[in-house]
Amino acid sequence: MKQKDKYEIVSELARRRGFFWPSYEIYGGVSGFITFGPLGVLLKRRIEEKFRDFFIRRLGIYEVENSVIVPAKVFEASGHVEHFKEPMVECKNCKRKFRADHLLQEFAGMSDTETEKLTLDELDKQLRINKVKCPECGGAFDKPQYFMTMFKTTIGPYAEAVGYGRPEAAQGIFVEFKRLYDFAREKLPFGVAQIGRALRNEISPRQGPIRLREFTIIDIEFFFDPEEPNCYLLDEVENETLRLIPAELKLKGEAKPVEVTVKEALEKGYIKTEWQAFFMAWAKRFLLSIGVPSEKQRFIEKLEWERAHYSVQGYDQEVFLERWGWVEVSGHNYRTDYDLKRHIEFSREDMRAFKELKKPIEKEKVILKPIMEKIGPIFQKDIGEVLKLLEQTNPEEIEEAFNKQGFYMLGKYKILPEHVQILRTKVEEKGRRFIPHVVEPSFGLDRLVYVALEYAYRIKDNRALLSLPRDIAPIQVGVYPLVSKDGLPEKAREVYKMLLEEGFTVEYDESGSIGRRYARADEIGTPLGITIDYQTLKDDTVTIRDRDSWKQVRTKITDLPHLLREYFRNKIEFEELGVAFKE
């Protein structure tokens, strides 16, 4: 019999016990979509809540929520329409597919900036000119075609109102920057998160919850002043160690990470910005808290050509999974001012931040004032556009042109010196305007669910159990009558009801032997089992059983709410829940 790997075992458990399974099975299924079952939803929600607590509540980050369908303009501005598609060519002979641009880079010595500009026809031409053949079999290629990895749709009844399913939640934050900056009372730094669905039309998604066409993404955009890039939270993490594979090591083919503290990583220049280093350390701690030990985590830097178009430095946080090896669970990108700059450019909204200077600077300012009675009759109905363009043009540039050639070409309009008045005034600059920089930690929540399950999976005495951290376990407490007679079920139901009233997620079970019920609960990771026995009827005490050690303690029913609350907040340990119980 073939050996099952952990992914198989965990997926099987996930299906059997209602964590997750492939969607639309009754219609044959479609790859890239999964359904979270009752326990999966609970687990996912708990991880999400824990994330919120960790990153949003405790760090004072804001959270927003906007639409999955996004007007095309947004992704034109963000560069996704341009970059989120890949020119592919297929070998006529062996049918293998390749990236046309990569082939030209590799075999025709073109740079990525060169190939980026080429159209499909030009790519085709270049492939022919350079006689690029299939690197696998030497065959000829078909014409290149784009594969667009964003889902495209139309908004409303008009075909020209193109919309895309967002491939990241980040743009939903950037486009709202003005209001968010305002909300932050115009102070930097601040962070904004969005947790929501994202869509990517993957060519061939596999690997269950690891690669999906629709998934839950968590994007945090952290905005800061590039001239004040210091992270005021750094002392919280500076001695945290990170296992890093920086680009320089990766290029040498080094697979072993260096282990450095956050402080060292910054000093050695492995990580360019303090905030990014901070978030990486925070992400490491988060993964620890959902059950992934340090040595099963690492950060690997993306090489220049691997990075997304918006990123100048990117680290992937990876977790070791038994089947696939190192798998990305979060990406940490330094997006600089790329996104805001592009949205400013495309939307013409001024989304710069303002910072008051300690001492105002005196500056000479050149002001351009159109002389309307002259300029009006000349441009007549075009005047509106001319004025708009003038406003956007640097007066000094115009002045310089006048000095050089006696006129200035404003687009198609010729501006002569007599059309405008150029004034020089002294102005006090009270502050500076700039586009904030952004570091972005971005997580795939569905992957975290799988990761938590794989790391929780254990075998004890031939029984499967999920050693989930207690604060993410889907069901917190099981309540069981030792046997289903003699009034024990009635008593157990009372306790069950009381715990529900107290806000716990509780399951009542009286079917089968007590051992079977413990086993069932262990398998879905329920941390505590409360058993009502004959002693309970005498003195209102119950036993509490620990999922991982199978040890038991005895405690008073009336103490349960308070004790359990503390326990699930990680304030006390199991042994503190009562006195050791001997069978």
Place this chain on the structure above:
RNA sequence: GCGGCCGUAGUCUAGCCUGGACUAGGACGUCAGCCUGCCACGCUGAGGACCCGGGUUCAAAUCCCGGCGGCCGCACCA
């Protein structure tokens, strides 16, 4: 998208090569009843499956074709 392997109850699987007595067998799980004084106890019973479509054939879980899905490799994962 290509190539290889694969698709039987909730889960794991037998059967397929060599078509028929398959009314599709088993184990675990589930449910009901009995039993049960702390780790999947036992007994009785119940419900539950051949991925979809087409073809070959007197007859298809079994052979053939197509589709869908899964896994692995290639490519892809911005």
